[in-house]
Amino acid sequence: MSFLVPQRNDALVIRRAHPDDATAIARVHVQSWREAYAGIIPQDHLDRLSLPAHERQWRASLADGGWAFVAEWEQKLVGFGSGGLSRSRRDISGELYVLYVLRACHQRGIGRALFDACHYELARRGHRGMIVWVLADNPARGFYERLGGTLAGESIVAVGGERLREVAYVWPD
Numbered sequence: 001m002s003f004l005v006p007q008r009n010d011a012l013v014i015r016r017a018h019p020d021d022a023t024a025i026a027r028v029h030v031q032s033w034r035e036a037y038a039g040i041i042p043q044d045h046l047d048r049l050s051l052p053a054h055e056r057q058w059r060a061s062l063a064d065g066g067w068a069f070v071a072e073w074e075q076k077l078v079g080f081g082s083g084g085l086s087r088s089r090r091d092i093s094g095e096l097y098v099l100y101v102l103r104a105c106h107q108r109g110i111g112r113a114l115f116d117a118c119h120y121e122l123a124r125r126g127h128r129g130m131i132v133w134v135l136a137d138n139p140a141r142g143f144y145e146r147l148g149g150t151l152a153g154e155s156i157v158a159v160g161g162e163r164l165r166e167v168a169y170v171w172p173d
Contacts, residue, residue: 014113017068017080019059024077025070026054032079032100040137045160069117071101071110078105081114083122086131088153092170094119094127111143119171129172133157136165144169 017025030049037046061082062068068082079101086095096118101111122130131152134141149169157166 011074012108012110012113013072013075014069014117015072017058017062017070017082019062021068021070021077021080022055022059022062025058025068025080026051028077028080028100028102029054029058029098031102035103036100036138036140037135040135040164042160042162067121069114069121071105071114073105073108073110078102079110079114081118083118083130085127088133088155088168089131089170092129092131092152092172094122094125094130096122096130096132099132112147115147123173129170131168131170133166133168135159136167141167141169147171 030051033041033049034046058068066082066084068080070077071079073079079099081096081099083094083096086093088095096115099111099114099118101114119130132144132149133155134144135157136154149171151167152170153168155166155168156163158164
């Protein structure tokens with residue numbers, strides 16, 4: 001498993017999420033989807049994303065034993081990542097479910113720091129390897145390729161009434 005410690009940056013803090021972070025996580029989740037998926041997911045679906053619904057989901061997940069890491073840049077929550085048991089493979093038991101960073105904060109090492117924290121947490125919990133599923137048209141695919149992910153499959157997922165292709169990247173450890 002690769003785990004690189006980023007250069008010291010006093011503006012960036014990666015920490016475990018708490019239920020009280022649910023409002024800020026929901027804001028980043030909705031805004032990131034609207035930024036990343038415009039032109040990929042139907043706009044009416046993106047427009048209907050609900051901050052209160054996402055907040056309830058994150059608050060419940062974090063209160064019920066789910067885990068996530070958040071990234072704070074200059075004391076403002078700007079990204080998050082979470083994972084758990086792989087939903088699609090038996091040979092790779094860990095899965096990165098979500099990793100989002102606000103577009104204004106890209107290219108600062110935040111995504112990499114969240115990725116490493118989630119990858120480490122999955123290994124700490126005894127998972128073998130890690131998989132992540134990404135929409136095929138998502139420009140963030142290059143991020144996972146630069147981190148050494150190996151293309152390992154594809155499927156079709158329904159989002160906003162559309163059938164979209166997604167691809168999997170794996171890190172077998």
